[in-house]
Amino acid sequence: MAASLRVAVLISGRGSNMEALIKASREDDFPAEIVLVLSNRPEAAGLRTAESFGIETKIVDHKAFSDRESFESEMSDCLRAKKVDFIALAGFMRLMTEGFVAAWRNRMINIHPSLLPLFPGLNTHERALEAGVKLHGCSVHFVRHEMDSGPLIGQAAVPVLAEDTPDSLAARVLAAEHRLYPLCLRLIAEGRVTVEGERARVEAGAPEAAFGNPAIL
Numbered sequence: 237m238a239a240s241l242r243v244a245v246l247i248s249g250r251g252s253n254m255e256a257l258i259k260a261s262r263e264d265d266f267p268a269e270i271v272l273v274l275s276n277r278p279e280a281a282g283l284r285t286a287e288s289f290g291i292e293t294k295i296v297d298h299k300a301f302s303d304r305e306s307f308e309s310e311m312s313d314c315l316r317a318k319k320v321d322f323i324a325l326a327g328f329m330r331l332m333t334e335g336f337v338a339a340w341r342n343r344m345i346n347i348h349p350s351l352l353p354l355f356p357g358l359n360t361h362e363r364a365l366e367a368g369v370k371l372h373g374c375s376v377h378f379v380r381h382e383m384d385s386g387p388l389i390g391q392a393a394v395p396v397l398a399e400d401t402p403d404s405l406a407a408r409v410l411a412a413e414h415r416l417y418p419l420c421l422r423l424i425a426e427g428r429v430t431v432e433g434e435r436a437r438v439e440a441g442a443p444e445a446a447f448g449n450p451a452i453l
């Protein structure tokens with residue numbers, strides 16, 4: 237069996253998707269290992285959660301740097317020190333430079349709480365309700381420089397109910413996120429995802445059934 241993919245999870249806050257990735261990575265046959273959790277915010281609650289799982293954490297506070305390049309250079313040093321080969325963004329609220337994104341091209345993924353390309357950016361649940369869509373959900377994609385864009389790896393859809401508020405819809409989407417993100421990381425780490433042009437191709441026979449996952453791949 238190939239060596240486990242060494243993954244860093246980058247967070248800025250609560251870290252519930254990070255926790256889902258950590259829990260999945262502790263399953264016997266999971267092909268990736270979370271070797272580092274890095275936050276740009278010292279107060280991120282997810283740091284405590286990661287520590288409770290015994291995972292190394294790093295704070296790289298963007299406020300301590302005069303520009304994005306020096307902030308990213310410090311992050312790169314941390315990633316290099318842990319021999320990280322893949323990055324999963326999980327609620328990481330900093331835009332990255334073109335250079336950083338290029339250095340991690342097809343080795344950095346993000347989870348976004350909408351069915352992209354609908355509703356990139358913030359307040360996705362409010363905007364979904366306003367638009368009156370009947371299906372909403374989440375997307376995992378390779379990161380490109382434009383915000384919330386890049387080849388889609390997996391999506392999970394949830395219904396929008398007549399009585400939904402932004403909070404109730406967010407909770408339904410979040411539960412789907414927690415299933416989708418580990419599934420996508422697994423598919424990548426198993427070598428079942430390839431990028432062709434600007435589309436990600438997911439090999440047939442993906443193990444979504446084993447996760448009881450609502451993903452539409």
Ligand code: GRF
Nearest residue numbers: 250251252253327347348349
């Ligand atoms: C999630 O909704 C994720 O899709 C978005 O930011 C939120 C992070 O939540 N990118 P958490 O920190 O993983 O709980």
